[in-house]
Amino acid sequence: MSKKSKSDNQSLQIPKPILITAKFLQAISPKLASRFAAKLFTTPIKYKIPKREFHMEKQSVQIDVLIPSINKTVKTYQYGNSKNKILLVHGWSGRGTQLVKIADKLIDLGYATVSFDAPAHGKSKGNSTIMTEFIASIHELDKQFGPFEYAIGHSLGGMSIINAIKQNLYVKKAVIIGSGDLIQDIIIDFIEKLQLKPEIGNRMREHFEQKFGESMNNYSTSVVAKNVETPVLIIHDEDDSDVNVKCAHSIHSHLKNSKLMITKKLGHRKILGNEKVIEEIITFIRS
Structure with a gap:
């Protein structure tokens, strides 16, 4: 595919x-x-980088990082120079610059972001991958670039972050957007x-x-969520045709400390650039 x-x-x-x-x-x-x-x-689609992401792609420091546990290399993007780092994790068939609008706002507020093209995504080599490799990549990036203050993930990236936290990734707070569940x-x-x-x-x-x-x-996110105490902001659009909004409600009901934001008419990807969504993320991590 x-x-x-x-x-x-x-x-x-x-x-x-x-x-x-x-x-x-x-x-x-x-x-x-x-x-x-x-x-x-297990075969993602590799999309071309849209123009709106060009500046993040050009201004980022890009390094290939070996993930020893899976013996695969991922392309990483270090965006901004602050010591206060935030991890960004894209979803299935996404790329490390996909959360650009969120990253730009975080840079303006004095943070730096670290993101990556998951195995078989973007500039990373390979043709196939699975969520466990997303999780392994998160842990290795935490070792090499962390500690991260916060983690923000979209779709499968959100699922991977919750799983990584359950496996002892430490962040003060996490944000998951359009995350799948079961x-x-x-x-x-x-x-x-x-x-x-x-x-x-x-x-x-x-x-x-x-x-x-x-x-x-x-x-499954709601299964893992039972063992997660980290504060989590869950954002999901009720018109998401890729991941049903019921996933957000289920995850919210199983987390010990979470906040739920339901949007309208933004779908699965447009939600990443919405100003109100970004404002809610900023308010959550700074509160």
Whole structure:
């Protein structure tokens, strides 16, 4: 699924040749169909950097950092010169400059940001990745560039931050925007978009659980949230067509210390540049 979309504001659309291939494999072999789905599930789309992110890309100090635990290298972006650092984590098929509007405001307020292209994203090498590699990258960046005062994540980046905090990443506060929740729901949604039967999704989940030796549900945000005491601001749009707003309410109900902001008509990506959203983030981290 390396095909580039015309707009990163659109919801995921599966190309017809892939849908045809998936249905063909399902007809001849559910096992092959599940392996095909698993491959697609772990293959992000690499989008071109839009003009609005050019200045952050040019002004950042970029360094390739090896993540030893996964033996992969990620491109990192150090933006600003302050000792007060904030970690930014993009979502699936995103990039290290995607939270540019938030980063610019933080720079104006005297912070510096550190972000990265997750494995197989942006300028980082590779074709496939999974959330555990996002989490591993966060921990390694904390060792090399931290400690971070705060962490802000979008979509899968938000899920990864909550998981990293549960695994002893220390930040004063965290902000998650458009974050997913239950891994099983994410799989179901993905399989539905491929127009495949639920059985294929179950087979795909079992494939990953055998590969990694643990239940994928262990990484579901609301499950992990029960063990997180860090204050968290949850921001989600009620018209998000990529991640249902019910995820935000579920995560909020399971966190011990959280604040919920629900927006309207901003969708899954436009929300990252909204002034009111950015103001709420600033108010939260400075309060």
